[in-house]
Amino acid sequence: MSSGRVFAVASGKGGVGKTTTAVNVASVVAEADRSVVLVDYDLGMANVGQVLDVEDPAGATLHDVLAGDAKPLDAVSAAPGDFDVVVGGTDIEDFGRADPSKLRGMADALRSEYDVTIVDTGGGLSHDTTVPLGLADETVLVSTRQAAALENTAKTRDLVERVGGTVRGLVVTRVSGSDVADDDEVAALDVDVLGSIPEDGRVADSERAGEPLVSFAPESPAAVAYRELGYELLGESPPLSFKDGDGEGAGDAQPGAAMAEMMGEGGDAEESSEPSLLSRVTGGLLGSNGKD
Ligand SMILES: Nc1ncnc2c1ncn2[C@@H]1O[C@H](COP(=O)(O)OP(=O)(O)O)[C@@H](O)[C@H]1O
Ligand SMILES: [Mg+2]
Structure with missing residues (x-):
């Protein structure tokens, strides 16, 4: 298995939980003993570096790679949660330097190095946002259950298809109360529901701690749901129990x-x-x- 899989995490709207999903799926995939790299491809508002509190970023950022100033693997740093990360630049000039067409070479380089590459994207439908959707093997759509978010998700779904990508399914986030994911509006999207992530106050706590929720609060409701999702994406069953600690010996699939x-x-x-x-x-x- 020399060639890894590339997932894009996308939504039509910002603030719905893409970065949270990308970070936690990356962490679960690492728990499942795969090598994984998370790429912060939100070119305008790169924030994975903050969310994960990457202490010692590599000498280069994604923007440097997309500007042709650094090699893909030079931009890889270690993230808390046992996976690697490529953070974006945060200066305003960085945005102008980035050439989205260079993402393909980047993805190819990472694909040959890692079992799984996860590309977090910015919200919206602009050209640079769509690039990862066309080159990922599978796109994971993320939406809350709000009508506006779901409408935008339908557009993103169509866009993925138009750029030759593949929609793996939908993750419904910030689900509260007795909401269930497969209600009419969600069903109307006609995509598989891969998971339903509850609203969970520990998400904000984990961000403050600079750690993925799944390692920060492994038994919190959203962490449990993210673990389900991560294994679902790998096509495996999650361990029966995942007490804190290393998740090894916690029961096999x-x-x-x-x-x-x-x-x-x-x-x-x-x-x-x-x-x-x-x-x-x-x-x-x-x-x-x-x-x-
Ligand atoms: N399951 C959840 N429960 C509670 N808050 C959440 C949850 N998922 C995301 N959030 C919060 O929602 C906000 C947006 O999440 P984020 O992942 O950054 O969205 P996006 O990347 O789509 O803009 C953040 O403040 C995050 O803490
Ligand atoms: Mg984000």
């Missing part, structure tokens, strides 16, 4: 056979055996593994 179909999610044909969401949420108690 459930043997659960494929049954996404049972959930009526139009189970992706690509990776064969993953247990249903229901099965995973209930630790295998519900949603049996009937593969045939």
Whole structure:
């Protein structure tokens, strides 16, 4: 396996939880023993560096690479949470220097170095925002359940297709109360719902601490949901328990056979055996593994 997978995290609207999703998925993928790099491709408002409190950034930023002033791997630094990160420049001139067409070379370089590359993007539909959507293997859409956010998500979904990308599905964020992700408006988008992340006050705490939520507060509701999501993206089952500490020996993937179909999610044909969401949420108690 010399060639890794590239995921883009996108939304039509800012402030819906893309960066939170990208950071935490990166951390979960690292927990699952994959090498992973997170690229902050929000060219205008790069903030992964702050959210993760990257202490010792590499000598170069993404903007330097996109300006042709640095090699892709020179911009990689270590992030808390056991993964690597490419932070963006934060000076206003940096924005003008960046040439989005250089992102492809960057992604290729990272793809050959890491199992998983996650590209966080800025909100909106401008040209530079769309570049990662065309070159990622799969785009993960992020939206809250607000009507305006969902409308913009529909546009982003169309855009991904127009630039030749692939939508993996939707992550519904900041879900509160008795909200469920698969209501009518969400269903109207006609994309798989990959996960539903509850509103969780620990998210802000983890940002203040400069750490991914999944390591900062591993058992908080949003962390649990992000863990589900991360393994879902890998096509695996999450460990049955994930006590603090290293997540190793915390129980291997459930043997659960494929049954996404049972959930009526139009189970992706690509990776064969993953247990249903229901099965995973209930630790295998519900949603049996009937593969045939
Ligand atoms: N599940 C959540 N619960 C509570 N607050 C959240 C959650 N997800 C994101 N937030 C907050 O929402 C704001 C926007 O999140 P962010 O991930 O930066 O969005 P984006 O990258 O789409 O602009 C941040 O202040 C973040 O702390
Ligand atoms: Mg962001």
